[in-house]
């Protein structure tokens with residue numbers, strides 16, 4: 001195995017976020033399922049946007065948030081995702097490169113606009129996402145550069161990639177290249193409804209060894225194994241994948257290896273503002289710990305710290321130096 005140029009390379013739907021704080025009534029009026037991610041078309045996006053209050057706009061996308069978090073910790077990071085060569089797409093590319101992430105995916109020259117997620121944040125901090133995939137759905141196997149994939153110690157893929165029609169081929173191609181180069185492949189299950197749509201395919205990815213590490217939150221885990229019993233689901237996860245990490249909000253996380261289960265507490269926070277990106281930033285911290293050779297306990301603490309930072313402000317990108325935060329908390333960086 002040659003030495004790696006990147007610690008982690010993420011592949012995901014490149015999505016620009018439009019976030020607004022709102023009341024639960026807005027969700028009811030528009031028939032939204034609180035806490036979920038619904039795929040929407042252009043007319044629905046326009047209708048939701050027209051009724052939203054003053055918004056905060058910034059680059060997002062689940063795997064991209066994780067990769068930006070990793071770079072913020074000081075990891076060598078790269079990202080693959082599709083935007084259009086339009087104003088938002090150019091802004092998106094600028095932001096990710098400015099975060100010191102290698103980003104070389106060619107933008108689409110025609111077709112739909114850069115994807116956007118219209119995110120409603122209710123007073124309890126819960127986020128409800130309505131995602132127009134736009135150009136993200138044009139990501140395909142041709143966007144996967146074998147040399148770049150083989151140059152990353154670990155590749156990180158989002159379950160949302162199962163939604164657009166070609167991205168799953170890109171996902172499978174990347175996993176094959178990574179494994180041929182003796183690298184690790186991680187998957188986040190993304191969303192309980194996404195798990196519901198692709199349950200058997202996700203289980204097959206795990207059981208066939210196409211992915212080595214799985215991130216899930218509690219609801220995704222319950223959806224995956226169709227059980228309400230946490231321990232039953234956790235035991236099944238332990239049998240299906242080499243390493244599983246389950247986040248449980250304020251209850252912390254469980255790291256499941258073949259011969260151990262490590263429970264790690266959540267970080268203390270002052271005020272919960274917006275849960276958008278909590279899982280993404282948890283994955284950033286955990287992966288940072290993993291690639292630096294930290295214990296599962298310390299990796300879990302790094303994850304909890306990054307998640308704790310991102311939920312105390314609007315938006316899914318860190319506003320503080322996670323590296324400094326880790327140092328201040330006595331964690332390895």
Ligand SMILES: OC[C@H]1O[C@H](O)[C@H](O)[C@@H]1O
Nearest residue numbers: 015060061062117277316
């Ligand atoms: O996990 C949060 C992210 O998911 C969606 O993809 C949004 O873009 C948001 O930034």
